[in-house]
Amino acid sequence: MVRLPESVLRVFFPPPVTLIDPTGSGVNPADVKAAVIRFPDDELRLERNLERWIATEYGAQATTEIVDSFLDLLMRRRAPVVEIARTFRTDGPSITLYGFGGRPLDTVRVGSHPTRRGLVLENGDSVLRIFEPDVVMPITVADFGIDITASP
Numbered sequence: 001m002v003r004l005p006e007s008v009l010r011v012f013f014p015p016p017v018t019l020i021d022p023t024g025s026g027v028n029p030a031d032v033k034a035a036v037i038r039f040p041d042d043e044l045r046l047e048r049n050l051e052r053w054i055a056t057e058y059g060a061q062a063t064t065e066i067v068d069s070f071l072d073l074l075m076r077r078r079a080p081v082v083e084i085a086r087t088f089r090t091d092g093p094s095i096t097l098y099g100f101g102g103r104p105l106d107t108v109r110v111g112s113h114p115t116r117r118g119l120v121l122e123n124g125d126s127v128l129r130i131f132e133p134d135v136v137m138p139i140t141v142a143d144f145g146i147d148i149t150a151s152p
Helices: 006-012 064-075
Strands: 034-039 042-049 052-055 060-062 081-084 094-098 104-111 120-122 127-130
Touching: 034 064, 052 064, 060 064
Parallel strands: none
Antiparallel strands: 034 042, 034 094, 042 052, 052 060, 081 127, 094 104, 104 120, 120 127
């Protein structure tokens, strides 16, 4: 029988949380045709039209750089803290990403953590991606620079 110290075993058997992708979604931003941000009583649909993003219910264009940073935060930015969910408060919207075929690719829930401050993303895998408190996600019409006074 061979006994190995705990420090050696940790190298061979890392904590499961280190194997988890720290991004909010594994979808590639180039594969997203539309993003729907759903609140309990409202929703905002952003749809790609070539190189522009249109808020379809307003018929108005969103600021492309803001939508790109929104997608970047969801799909490329790595959360510094990843935690298996014990409790998760979904006090924010859910965001469903749709592909060019019209099918949903992923849904990410936005919420908060009971003890940590900062943006929390979870996409149905019971893993919380917790960002720094200064990270802000655009989620409203105004956040995306959409001029609703110019809508039809």
